[in-house]
Amino acid sequence: MNLDSKIPSGDLSEKWSNHKGSIKLVNPANKRKHTVLVVGSGLAGASAAASLAELGYNVKCFCIQDSPRRAHSIAAQGGINSTKNYPNDGDSVYRLFYDTIKGGDFRSREANVYRLAELSSNIIDQCAAQGVPFAREYSGELANRSFGGAQVSRTFYARGQTGQQLLLGAYQALMRMVDAGKVEMYSRREMLDLVMIDGKARGIICRNLTTGAMERYAGDSVLLATGGYGRVFFLSTNAFNSNCTASWRAHKRGALFANPCFTQIHPTCIPVSGDHQSKLTLMSESLRNDGRVWVPKRKEDASKPPSQISEDARDYFLERKYPSFGNLVPRDVASRNNKEVCDEGRGVGTSGYAVYLDFKDAIQRDGLQTIKEKYGNLFEIYDKITNENPYQTPMRIYPAIHYTMGGLWVDYNLMSNIPGLHVLGEANFSDHGANRLGASALMQGLCDGYFVIPYTLGHYIASTPLPAVDTQHPAFADAENSVRSEIQKLLTVGKTGKKTVLEFYRELGHLMWDHVGMARNEKGLKTVIQKVQGLREEFWNEVLIPGEATEFNKNLEMAGRVADFLELGELMAADALNRSESCGGHFREESQTPEGEALRDDENFCYVAAWGYTGQNKPETLNKEDLHFESIKLSQRSYK
Amino acid sequence: MPKLKLNLEIWRQKNPEAQGSFEPYQLSDIDDDISFLEMLDLLNEQLIKSGKAPVEFDSDCREGICGSCGVIINGQAHGPLQATTTCQLYMRHFGDGDTIIIEPWRSKAFPVIRDLVVDRSAFDRIIAAGGYVSTKTGPHPDANSHLIPKPVADQAMDNATCIGCGACVAACPNASASLFTAAKISHLGLLPQGNPERSKRVFRMVQKMDLEGFGNCTNIGECRAACPKEISIDTIAQMRRDYVQALKE
Ligand SMILES: Cc1cc2nc3c(=O)[nH]c(=O)nc-3n(C[C@H](O)[C@H](O)[C@H](O)COP(=O)(O)OP(=O)(O)OC[C@H]3O[C@@H](n4cnc5c(N)ncnc54)[C@H](O)[C@@H]3O)c2cc1C
Ligand code: SF4
Ligand code: FES
Numbered sequence: 001m002n003l004d005s006k007i008p009s010g011d012l013s014e015k016w017s018n019h020k021g022s023i024k025l026v027n028p029a030n031k032r033k034h035t036v037l038v039v040g041s042g043l044a045g046a047s048a049a050a051s052l053a054e055l056g057y058n059v060k061c062f063c064i065q066d067s068p069r070r071a072h073s074i075a076a077q078g079g080i081n082s083t084k085n086y087p088n089d090g091d092s093v094y095r096l097f098y099d100t101i102k103g104g105d106f107r108s109r110e111a112n113v114y115r116l117a118e119l120s121s122n123i124i125d126q127c128a129a130q131g132v133p134f135a136r137e138y139s140g141e142l143a144n145r146s147f148g149g150a151q152v153s154r155t156f157y158a159r160g161q162t163g164q165q166l167l168l169g170a171y172q173a174l175m176r177m178v179d180a181g182k183v184e185m186y187s188r189r190e191m192l193d194l195v196m197i198d199g200k201a202r203g204i205i206c207r208n209l210t211t212g213a214m215e216r217y218a219g220d221s222v223l224l225a226t227g228g229y230g231r232v233f234f235l236s237t238n239a240f241n242s243n244c245t246a247s248w249r250a251h252k253r254g255a256l257f258a259n260p261c262f263t264q265i266h267p268t269c270i271p272v273s274g275d276h277q278s279k280l281t282l283m284s285e286s287l288r289n290d291g292r293v294w295v296p297k298r299k300e301d302a303s304k305p306p307s308q309i310s311e312d313a314r315d316y317f318l319e320r321k322y323p324s325f326g327n328l329v330p331r332d333v334a335s336r337n338n339k340e341v342c343d344e345g346r347g348v349g350t351s352g353y354a355v356y357l358d359f360k361d362a363i364q365r366d367g368l369q370t371i372k373e374k375y376g377n378l379f380e381i382y383d384k385i386t387n388e389n390p391y392q393t394p395m396r397i398y399p400a401i402h403y404t405m406g407g408l409w410v411d412y413n414l415m416s417n418i419p420g421l422h423v424l425g426e427a428n429f430s431d432h433g434a435n436r437l438g439a440s441a442l443m444q445g446l447c448d449g450y451f452v453i454p455y456t457l458g459h460y461i462a463s464t465p466l467p468a469v470d471t472q473h474p475a476f477a478d479a480e481n482s483v484r485s486e487i488q489k490l491l492t493v494g495k496t497g498k499k500t501v502l503e504f505y506r507e508l509g510h511l512m513w514d515h516v517g518m519a520r521n522e523k524g525l526k527t528v529i530q531k532v533q534g535l536r537e538e539f540w541n542e543v544l545i546p547g548e549a550t551e552f553n554k555n556l557e558m559a560g561r562v563a564d565f566l567e568l569g570e571l572m573a574a575d576a577l578n579r580s581e582s583c584g585g586h587f588r589e590e591s592q593t594p595e596g597e598a599l600r601d602d603e604n605f606c607y608v609a610a611w612g613y614t615g616q617n618k619p620e621t622l623n624k625e626d627l628h629f630e631s632i633k634l635s636q637r638s639y640k
Numbered sequence: 641m642p643k644l645k646l647n648l649e650i651w652r653q654k655n656p657e658a659q660g661s662f663e664p665y666q667l668s669d670i671d672d673d674i675s676f677l678e679m680l681d682l683l684n685e686q687l688i689k690s691g692k693a694p695v696e697f698d699s700d701c702r703e704g705i706c707g708s709c710g711v712i713i714n715g716q717a718h719g720p721l722q723a724t725t726t727c728q729l730y731m732r733h734f735g736d737g738d739t740i741i742i743e744p745w746r747s748k749a750f751p752v753i754r755d756l757v758v759d760r761s762a763f764d765r766i767i768a769a770g771g772y773v774s775t776k777t778g779p780h781p782d783a784n785s786h787l788i789p790k791p792v793a794d795q796a797m798d799n800a801t802c803i804g805c806g807a808c809v810a811a812c813p814n815a816s817a818s819l820f821t822a823a824k825i826s827h828l829g830l831l832p833q834g835n836p837e838r839s840k841r842v843f844r845m846v847q848k849m850d851l852e853g854f855g856n857c858t859n860i861g862e863c864r865a866a867c868p869k870e871i872s873i874d875t876i877a878q879m880r881r882d883y884v885q886a887l888k889e
Contacts, residue, residue, distance in 0.1 A: 054777055074701065131833040131834045134793070140789050142784060187764075276681070384728045385675075
């Protein structure tokens with residue numbers, strides 16, 4: 001398949017403004033005649049739904065939670081990047097663009113990333129206008145802090161609850177449009193299929209999660225803003241209900257899935273404890289502004305309490321190995337180093353799989369009050385979970401799955417290869433390459449929703465014949481029947497099965513973490529493909545599901561999501577196997593520098609791997625979009 | 641690690657119309673370092689394996705920020721710990737042999753959907769009645785063109801941290817939604833961006849709150865005690881002042 005990224009011609013810095021100037025517009029009276037289905041109410045979905053409704057489109061917005069305000073974006077802690085350069089420390093659009101491309105290990109599109117950097121300043125103005133209570137200096141101006149992979153302070157924040165405040169801003173804008181009658185909000189709905197008519201995305205099938213009823217919705221375009229697929233690993237920092245179902249069902253209808261193996265492991269999470277844990281909790285990267293990461297120099301000290309390990313017996317390994325970035329190296333680098341010191345036997349805590357994140361020096365330098373103000377809620381979360389006070393004893397942290405850079409393939413207009421199917425936020429693959437820098441997902445979600453899709457969707461609608469369709473069209477009946485029969489299949493097996501959905505879910509998670517996690521190799525990947533296939537077969541013969549389809553039934557919901565993860569998991573491993581280079585978060589043990597850093601192979605892998613579905617239990621086909629670097633010279637990443 | 645044996649009494653209700661009742665369950669060998677919701681996960685695994693319907697409850701982030709979770713535990717909304725959501729409550733705060741009574745939020749405005757799951761969409765409708773700044777997506781003046789003194793910004797942030805969980809309503813003998821509504825009114829009212837619509841906002845939101853069937857506030861203060869985000873009760877006083885002002889206008 002020929003993948004046309006539709007990147008506008010011209011100088012990098014002029015592409016977006018030229019594009020905006022040349023694309024077609026829909027006149028205000030005509031916008032009223034068009035309906036847009038927005039699936040997802042996180043930063044990307046809520047901002048898109050609100051902005052499109054303000055322009056005059058009729059919007060229907062869907063989410064699985066009981067309120068759009070609870071989308072997983074709410075949990076983002078640390079902050080959002082922008083090139084405001086308020087601290088006057090040398091930031092610019094080019095620098096944010098460069099940092100993001102380099103952070104992503106040269107596996108993202110220059111034009112998309114440049115646009116993101118360019119629009120980042122508008123996002124802060126937009127959110128401030130909505131009344132988002134950003135942190136401020138005593139002067140009354142907005143405050144900034146630093147995040148990994150950057151040498152400037154460009155991250156805006158609202159204590160440790162930045163995602164919450166940005167999402168509430170977007171949610172309020174969305175509810176304002178509900179009030180205005182321009183958005184119909186459908187909460188507790190799960191999209192289970194995409195409806196295609198004449199090769200275009202024209203509708204969705206949802207299950208009403210309260211009643212179990214099947215519902216059909218028709219529109220002129222479908223926007224997926226359904227978040228990432230990190231829960232394929234079961235234990236992750238993602239919310240319990242985060243899933244890949246909407247993306248995966250669209251994939252089965254023909255949408256290409258790009259770079260599925262690009263997943264991010266966040267270095268600072270509360271370590272796993274016990275067998276019954278249901279999710280992991282992030283300790284924001286912002287903590288690495290002030291916290292120092294260390295383990296004992298000697299293995300023998302690993303079991304001692306931290307207070308008994310003297311200063312000269314500690315190894316501040318990130319500061320030692322990466323003097324220019326120190327504790328603020330990008331996530332992939334920090335995570336791998338954390339794992340390495342633990343593998344050497346120098347890890348701490350009962351499991352030996354943890355490193356210290358220590359605030360002693362920061363508290364001495366800035367005072368307890370300042371540290372409390374900056375990170376108070378994170379310290380409280382830590383205390384609640386571990387029963388330890390991080391003001392007194394260093395935090396124990398370990399890497400965990402956090403974000404997925406891969407996702408549905410989109411062009412510069414955020415449209416997938418299916419006409420009319422647009423994909424926004426974490427659900428698409430576009431801007432973060434093989435590793436996302438901290439504080440850039442919030443930026444991307446809001447950029448897609450507030451400032452990109454309002455233009456590019458108009459262009460699609462204005463330039464495409466879209467004859468009216470309604471939900472009586474046979475394509476709706478077909479899609480609904482296929483969803484019904486899938487659910488029936490689950491429940492038929494489910495009546496006599498032996499293993500619960502959660503047991504399958506955990507097992508898949510273990511397989512994925514062991515073989516498609518922080519380090520990957522050919523043998524492990526080949527093994528895991530077989531194991532996932534086996535687990536999938538077992539699932540369809542042995543899964544135990546309570547209840548019926550026509551009632552509120554969370555286990556049934558989860559069963560559908562796990563069924564999809566069991567397919568996506570295999571594709572992730574296949575993608576990781578194909579990409580025999582290391583890049584960013586994708587670390588192939590066979591491809592490393594003498595110092596153990598990720599070694600790219602630009603000659604053979606400077607492309608986006610976009611996979612096409614070919615049928616149940618069949619290998620997917622690989623399509624390549626070559627990446628062209630015009631403004632940046634490809635180089636080996638270094639944070640030394 | 642200490643292991644707990646627990647006697648649970650849980651509200652079971654098949655659907656909104658059904659008559660509900662408490663059912664007893666026993667659990668043993670519960671690690672005390674798992675969370676309350678993980679304890680319920682374990683119970684559900686056992687129920688499913690013995691062919692019984694699991695207990696339905698809402699949760700998502702499981703770290704105290706999304707506001708999805710929330711049940712009454714031994715008569716207290718979100719359980720015995722101050723400033724803690726149900727998902728952040730760990731079993732180490734219970735003792736071996738304890739009886740734990742678990743119920744859904746009880747309020748006319750939050751009908752039960754199933755077991756411990758309730759319908760809180762009334763909160764969305766209160767926000768839709770003006771809990772926003774009427775600004776559009778588009779170019780805006782530079783974010784620093786409004787200078788906001790740090791103490792004001794901090795106070796706005798305190799009020800903005802409400803997670804919309806509904807514990808305040810569940811804890812209030814009158815089932816009033818005042819703390820939730822006042823938190824938003826105070827967050828926006830404190831900021832220059834929200835000030836122009838201050839009167840209209842308070843007028844509409846308070847009206848909506850009444851229409852949705854929430855009760856009146858009689859200054860009991862249970863809401864503040866149950867609130868996992870410790871939203872200040874002063875916000876309610878502010879809401880009243882704003883309301884009186886709005887009536888005058
Ligand atoms: C703990 C944590 C902290 C983070 N901190 C930061 C940070 O500080 N800075 C930063 O930049 N990024 C951060 N991130 C990443 C960032 O939060 C996410 O990438 C981003 O919020 C995703 O937004 P989204 O709008 O794409 O999707 P989400 O917010 O995940 O929203 C998905 C939406 O889709 C809906 N949905 C899903 N499936 C369906 C379906 N089948 N049918 C109907 N609806 C569906 C959901 O209900 C939800 O409304 C963090 C992530 C985590 C996990
Ligand atoms: S005010 Fe407190 S208790 Fe009430 S909804 Fe908000 S966070 Fe929950
Ligand atoms: S599950 Fe999100 S607050 Fe408890």
